[in-house]
């Protein structure tokens with residue numbers, strides 16, 4: 556009983572430690588402290604990777620690779636920036652490299668959708684907004700279609716779209732992480748929105764026809 | 766609530782982080798505004814990836830099986846856009862084959878771009894906005 560309480564207390568004290576303290580422990584030779592750091596940041600990092608890659612294995616591998624790189628580069632980390640932000644910039648660049656490696660040009664949206672996907676497109680056309688929001692979470696096909704839609708974007712457009720919309724990063728932050736000019740970020744964001752809207756309109760038209 | 770305010774709330778609506786009162790206001794606006802209603806439906810197609818907090822648990826093996834199945838049936842999720850070089854070769858071939866017979870036709874017919882051309886070049890000539898604020902603004906109907 557006492558052991559359990561003690562272990563809970565230890566667990567609590569570990570989770571309560573700020574990132575900077577854990578980093579100091581890792582740099583001091585306690586590599587186990589990095590496990591705590593990674594489990595703390597893993598959900599956010601994995602979700603970020605999932606926004607770029609629908610294949611769960613690729614997303615997991617990239618998240619893993621991000622933590623490995625962060626571990627090996629930990630001595631270069633400077634505390635002026637939160638650890639989460641530093642880690643995120645590593646993962647973003649990994650995802651960008653992987654997107655470019657896999658797909659050098661945008662992909663066409665092929666009009667041959669499966670039955671569940673057509674059902675979802677039909678629902679998005681016909682259902683009330685409340686029902687659309689309520690249904691989307693549990694429907695795998697809603698996520699599959701969204702990935703198909705985003706797959707039509709150029710890698711750099713998809714980067715900007717995800718970083719602005721999902722991560723809510725500013726133009727300046729995106730420019731700094733990717734090493735681009737702010738003008739380039741704005742242009743890519745504008746083009747990404749236009750292209751995405753066009754493809755979405757096309758999907759809605761498919762849903763209306765069936 | 767005006768159209769701009771309603772569209773600003775789309776991400777919060779999707780993430781279910783908007784207050785019940787705010788959500789009700791947005792839903793009520795959507796009921797009475799066809800343009801915003803359409804903009805919401807456009808938004809909803811990419812929102813599961815861009816705005817959902819989680820993705821349904823995917824089994825990697827199951828995912829690969831489905832991708833393989835689609836590929837077998839020719840139902841690829843997406844396929845690479847035609848390479849520019851292949852496109853050029855096709856154009857050159859067509860020109861050689863039909864040069865004589867189409868010369869007259871081409872001189873009067875309006876050029877028709879491919880779908881890929883349309884999505885990649887649609888913005889040319891457009892003046893870029895100074896601020897590239899959230900997408901929901903741009904999902905205008």
Ligand SMILES: [Zn+2]
Pocket residue numbers: 767768769771794798800801802
């Ligand atoms: Zn409106």
